[in-house]
Amino acid sequence: MIVRISGEDQYRLDDGLHDRLNQLDKAVITAAHDGDETGFRAAFDELLGFVRANGTLVGEDEIETSDLILPPADLSLAEAGTEFTGEGLIPD
Amino acid sequence: MPGLTGRMSTVVKAKVSKLLDRAEDPAETLDYSYQRQVEQLQNVKKGIADVVTAKKRLQLQETTLQQQLVKLDTQARQALSSGQEDLARTALERKNIAQTELQSLDTQVVELEEQQQKLTDSEQKLRAKIEAFRTKKEVIKAQYSAAEAQVRISEAATGVGEQMADVGLAMQRAVDKTENMKARADAVQELEAAGTFEDITALGPGEDDIDRQLKSLSSKSAVDDDLAKMKGEVGQGASGAGQIGSGAGADAAPGSGQGAAATGDQSKEQSA
Numbered sequence: 001m002i003v004r005i006s007g008e009d010q011y012r013l014d015d016g017l018h019d020r021l022n023q024l025d026k027a028v029i030t031a032a033h034d035g036d037e038t039g040f041r042a043a044f045d046e047l048l049g050f051v052r053a054n055g056t057l058v059g060e061d062e063i064e065t066s067d068l069i070l071p072p073a074d075l076s077l078a079e080a081g082t083e084f085t086g087e088g089l090i091p092d
Numbered sequence: 093m094p095g096l097t098g099r100m101s102t103v104v105k106a107k108v109s110k111l112l113d114r115a116e117d118p119a120e121t122l123d124y125s126y127q128r129q130v131e132q133l134q135n136v137k138k139g140i141a142d143v144v145t146a147k148k149r150l151q152l153q154e155t156t157l158q159q160q161l162v163k164l165d166t167q168a169r170q171a172l173s174s175g176q177e178d179l180a181r182t183a184l185e186r187k188n189i190a191q192t193e194l195q196s197l198d199t200q201v202v203e204l205e206e207q208q209q210k211l212t213d214s215e216q217k218l219r220a221k222i223e224a225f226r227t228k229k230e231v232i233k234a235q236y237s238a239a240e241a242q243v244r245i246s247e248a249a250t251g252v253g254e255q256m257a258d259v260g261l262a263m264q265r266a267v268d269k270t271e272n273m274k275a276r277a278d279a280v281q282e283l284e285a286a287g288t289f290e291d292i293t294a295l296g297p298g299e300d301d302i303d304r305q306l307k308s309l310s311s312k313s314a315v316d317d318d319l320a321k322m323k324g325e326v327g328q329g330a331s332g333a334g335q336i337g338s339g340a341g342a343d344a345a346p347g348s349g350q351g352a353a354a355t356g357d358q359s360k361e362q363s364a
Contacts, residue, residue: 004254006100007210007262009217025098060220063228063251069101069258072265 002064003051007072010064011055021068024050032080040077048073107257108250125249126229129222132256136215139263143211146270147204150197153277157194161187200273207266214259221255 001018004010013021024047031039048070058064071080164187171180228248232241 004104004258006104006258007214060217061224061227063221063224063248065247065251065254066101066104068098069104069254071100072262 001067002058003055004066004069005048005051005073006069007074010058010066011051012058013051013055017050017054021047021050028080032077035077035081037077040080044073044075044080104254104257104261107260108253125245125252126222126226129218129225129252129256132259133215133218133222136211136218136259136263139266140208140211140215143204143208143266143270146273147201147208150201150204150273150277154194154197154201157190157197160190161194164190203269204273207269210262211259211266214262218252218255218259221252225249225252 001013001015002010003013003021024043027043028040028047031043051070164183168180168183168187171177171183225248229245232244232248235241236244
């Protein structure tokens with residue numbers, strides 16, 4: 001599968017890693033829901049780190065559509081809570 | 093996939109289809125997509141230029157504040173050398189305000205530089221994808237029937253569209269940050285206009301109380317200054333003047349009034 005980290009790059013990851021990604025993502029959501037800044041930062045960094053460590057960069061000249069898109073690394077807790085629930089971050 | 097990733101994916105995909113939906117006429121799709129991509133690239137360049145403009149504005153403010161810092165510091169030293177501790181205190185208070193503003197500006201300039209770098213990286217990535225699309229489009233046209241080529245090129249356009257949507261996201265965030273900083277810079281200017289930093293900002297072409305008082309002090313202590321300078325040149329180093337200043341300040345009565353009120357008193361004493 002192809003995973004994009006917004007504002008960075010696209011990575012090619014083994015399909016078998018999907019469940020692990022899901023777990024990491026849920027941890028981020030839980031921390032964001034609880035308003036736990038430290039926990040959110042740690043969980044989100046872990047999610048991004050997992051993608052970077054286990055993925056291979058998609059080449060600049062390859063055109064691929066992502067299966068998953070992760071928010072940018074500097075996402076704040078406030079943005080995680082509000083902006084991604086609606087239209088928010090991406091301009092028309 | 094639910095959660096943060098799922099939501100983000102949904103938002104971006106909605107954005108991508110918005111970017112692409114006008115290219116639905118099959119006859120036009122092939123070249124329209126490419127044309128649209130090139131237009132988007134121009135928008136990204138404009139976005140970067142806006143960030144650079146905002147940064148330059150802040151840097152200009154920084155330069156002004158730095159000049160004010162130097163001037164206020166000099167004034168404080170002069171005042172102290174002449175035993176005018178209250179005057180020195182006022183100058184240092186203003187210097188403090190200017191210093192705080194300068195630190196805040198520094199942080200903002202660094203942040204804008206990061207935004208600029210990110211956008212420049214994004215622009216390069218988008219440019220590479222668009223170039224890849226241009227090549228791929230011609231290859232597909234040559235290899236497949238019109239209908240099949242249509243499908244394949246649409247797929248490729250979606251891939252580039254995702255990159256465009258992502259750059260759009262980065263740009264929007266940069267613009268938001270820039271807007272916040274503009275608001276902050278405007279607020280500082282409003283404070284200045286309202287007189288909060290009056291004496292700091294008036295140091296340019298005009299004169300303020302400190303300037304006027306120091307001018308009269310300067311004439312009195314001109315000989316002393318020259319002497320101190322000469323001592324420095326002869327071999328005691330530039331810190332000589334500062335030490336003399338500190339000594340004079342220590343001799344003055346401690347805690348004798350503070351701030352603008354004290355400055356007024358000094359004025360009277362000065363003219364008496």
